Amino acid sequence: MSRTTFVDILKIPEMTHHKIHMRRVLVSAVLSLCLVSINAIEAQPVVEKRVAIIGSGAGGSSAAYWLSRAFPSSGDIKISSTVFEALDRVGGRSITIPIMDDPANGVAELGASIFVEVNWNMMNATKKFGLELKKLGSVDSRFGLWNGKEFIFQETGNSWWDTAKGLFRYGIAPFRVRNLVLSATDRLAYAYDHSFFPAFTNLKTLTSFLNFGEETSRTARHYLITDSHVKASYIEQIVQSATRVNYGQNIDRIHALGALVSMAANGAKSVKGGNWQIFQKFIEESGAKLRLETRVVGIKKLVDKKTGTTVYEVESEGGEKEMFDAVIVAAPVHNANINFNNVPSSAASALLDNPPAFETIHVTFVAGQRDPSYFGVDNLETLPNMVVTTADTTHFPGGQYPFTTFAEHHFHNDSKESIVKIFSNKEISDSLLDSLFVSRSWTFRHAWQAYPTLIPILDAEYEKMAAKNRIEAAKQSSLSISTLRDIFTNFLREWGVLPQKKVEVKEVTEEVPTKVGPFALKWPPIVLDEEHEGEGDGGVFYVNAFENWISTMETETISSKNIVRLLHKQWCPKCEPFGDGWTEQANEQPSDAVEKKNEL
Template structure:
C-alpha cells in the first residue's frame, strides 16, 4: 500500500497531537508506602529542614517533588528537604495508565490514558534522557486507512493511493490544511518561549492570569476555537468543523465551538508523537525516585489544617497538618505534620479535601471534567463492519476513524456514537480463533454496549475480549472571559495549588510546566532562591 500523502499526513499529525508522604507518628497509619532515599548531607547549625507534603502522584505532583529537590541543590544552600507524597490510588502516574491485553503481563502494555508527547515537550524529553528510559515512536497503528465520520456518513476517507488522497483533500478543504499547519508552527514557537530565561526570570507566577499574560497566550482564552480559526484566521468552515474539530474531540473530547482557542491550538500543535516503552508513567515514577520523596499509596487526604508556629519569635511562618485515611479501609485514619508547605497536585473538587477555614476552598472555582469512556476490544475482525456505517458489510473500512460533530451541530444528523476508533496492533493468531487478533481502542461519551460493539465489528462472536475504563479525563475548556476568576496557584501562605493550570492547557508536559512554577515559588518563599532558567534549558 502506498504511504499516505503529505497532505494526509498533516491531518493525521494534527489529530494525534497532544493526543491526562508521609511519616506519621500514629500507630494505625496505612502501610502502603515507598521510600526513596537520597544521599545524606552534613547539617550545619544554621541549616533548616523543610518538610513538604504533596497531594497527588501524577505528572504534576511527582515533577514538583523533583523540581524542588533540583532547585534546592541549585541554590547551593545547606538546607535539607523532606518531601512526602500522598496518592489516593495504588500506583504512581495519575491519568497516565496502562492496560495489558487479556489482563496478562505476557503482552506488551497499551496506554489507556496520556498516550503520547511530542518533541516540543522539553521537560518530558529531558527526563527520558536523564532517566535512561527507552523511547519509541508512536506506533499504535495496525495499518489501514483513515476516515472522518460525522455520525451519518464519512466526510473523508483515505483510499491508500497518495495522489488520489491529495486530490480529494484539495477538493474538499482547499488550502486549509496548509493554513492549519502554519498556525500550528506559530503556536509551537510561542510555546517554546515558555522555557526561555526571559520568561522564567519574570516568575514565579503566583496566579494564572499573570502566567497567561507573560506567555502571550491570554488572548486565546476568551475565544472559541471555531471563532479563532474561522473569523480571525479565515480558515474555511468545512475544514475547521472537520479537521480541526476532530483534533479537539480526539485530544479533549470537546467540540471546537465549545473549547477555547488555546485548547484548540494545543490540539493542533502535536507532531512526531512518542511514548515510553512500557508506559509513560515510568517518567513520573522516576521523578519521584530521583527526588528522594517518600510516596504513600492508597492514602486519601481528607483535611488540611493550618497551625500557628511553635515559636513565633524564631519561626514566623504558619505550618500545616494533614489528616488522611487508608483509601481501602476508611476506618484507618491518621494525621501528620507539621509541614512547611502543602501542594495540592490533583483536581481539588475530586479530592474531597476539607480545610479548617472556608475562605481557602472558596478561592478554587469548580472545574468540570469530561467523563470519558475508553473501550479496548480484541477482535478477529480485520476492519470495522461497513454495515454499521451504512455501507455494504463486505466493504473495506478505515482502521482509524475520527468523528466530527459538524452534521449534528447543524441539526442535520445524529451525534456520533464514538469520538474515535483505532486499530492499534496486530496480535497475531490465537488457537481456536479464525484469523489474526487485533486490539482496538475506542473513545466515547457513553458506554458502548456489547450489542453495539458486536454491530461495529460485524458479529458478537468477533469480540474475543473487551475491557472498559471510564474516568474524568479532561477539564472542560470553555472560553475564559475573566482570567481573574481562575484559581490562584498560591492559596495561602505555604499552601499551593497546581491543577488550576489545567483550565488553560491539560497535557503531561504542561502539568510539569505548572509544577516548575510552583516549585520555583516554594523555593523563593522558603529558601529565597529563584531560578533564572528552566530545568529543560539547563
C-alpha cells in the same frame, strides 16, 4: 600591679616545668575557643523544610523531582518531600492495562497516552531515565470522518495523494492553521527559558505574558473562522476531529488554545511499557518518601508557637497528622475531597465551592474482527482504522453519535484480531459492540473524568483591546483568503479588475458582558492561601490550575516547576535562580527554548 596580656604569657622566660605545662594547656584552650568562635561565624545553619505533595501523577511526581533539583542536598536548605497517593500505584491518570488480560501481549495506555517532541520535559525525562519510546499503535493510521451515513473525508495511506485531496477540498486552510499552531508552540517555548520567563502566581499573568489572551477568550470556532477567516469546512471537519480525539470537546465549546494544541500532536510518542514509568522515576530520583494508599482528607493552616512561622497540618484518612512548611496539591480538587481549614483565600474559596467541570470519558478496549458493513464499507481494506464521528448528528440514529473515536491500535498476529480503542461520552453497549465487530474475544471498559472542559475565560479588559485591534485590521485590509480561488479573486480586486470587497466595521461599545454562553469568568488560582494577590506568598499551591489553560502531561510538569520556583524565591531569595531543572548550572538553558526565543 600591671595586667599580664596573652602575648606577655608567651614571653615569660623563667618558669618551672609544671608552670610551662599549665601555660601550654591555657594557650591550647584559648586557641580552641577562638577556632570555635570563627567556625560559628562562618558556618551557616542548615534550614530544614518539609513539603507535602498530594498526588503522584505528572504534576506531583515532577514537583518532587524539581524540588530535589532546586534545593540539592549540598545546599543550605534541606528539603524533605512526602508524596501522598490515594491509589496503590504511581501515575495518576496515566495507567496501562495488559492487552487481552495477558502481559505477554503487551500493554495499552488507558489514560494519558501521548506526548510529542516539543514536550521538552517529557522527552528529556525519557532520555535521562533511559526509557524506550515507541510510536502510538503498531498500525499505520488512516483517518476517516464519518457522519453516520458515509465517510465525508478519508485518507488512503498515500501521503502525496492525501495531501492533494486535502488541498482540493480545503484550499490553503491547512497551511493557515499550521501557521497559527506554530505561532502558539513558539510562544509556549518561552516557558522553558527560565532566564526570561518569570515565575507566575496566576494564570492571568501567564496568559498576558505569552500573549494568549485572544486564544483563551475565544471559542475555537470564533477564533479560527470569525477572527482568522479560515475556511469553515476545514475547521468543522479536521480541526474539530482533533479536538474531539484529544479533549472530547467540539469547536463551539473548547477555547482556541485547546484546538491549536490538539492540532500539534504530530509525531506522537509514548513510553514502551507505560508512560507512568516517567513519573515513577521522577519520585525515585527525587528521594521523596512515597506513601501509597494514603488519602489526604484535610489541610489546616496553623502558626508554630515556638517560631511564629506558618505551618500546615496534613491529615490522612487514618487520622494521622503531620506538619509541613508547604503543600503542593497535584490532584483535581473536585476528586480529592480535601477539607481546607483556614487555608483558602477568596479566590480559592470560589474554586472549592464551584470547581471547574471535567469531561467524563468512557474508554472501551476490544479484541475482535471489525465489521466494515456497519460503516457501509465492503471490506476491511478500505475501512479507515482511525474513525472519528462528526459533531453534526443529523444522520446518526436518535440524533446522537454512538462514539467519538473508533481506532485500531494493534493487530494481534496469533488471534488475527484487531485491538480497538473506543472513546465515547457514554458506556458502549454490548449490542452496539456486536454491530461494530463480527466477533470479539475480549472487552474492557473504564470511565473516568479525563480532563477539564476547556471553556474560554472572558477577560473584559482584553476583550475591549482585542475588539479594537480587529476593527483596525479590518480598516487596513479587506483580504480574507481561505481558498486558492480567493487568492485569485483578491488579486483581481487589488488590480481593480473586480470591485473591492466591502468590510463591515462595527463600533466598540464600552459595555462588555461578564458572561456569554460557555464562558467562565476567572482562572483557577495557583496559590490557594495567597495573602497579597500576585505576590505568591502562600504555602498551599494547586498544580492542576494549569489544566484549565491547557491539559497535557507536559504542561503539568511546567506548572509544578513554576510552583517550585515560587518556593525557591520564598525560601532562598538571595540564592542563584532555579534553572531549567535538567542542566547542572543555573545559567544553562534548554537549547530548543533559546532557539525559539531568538527566532521570535
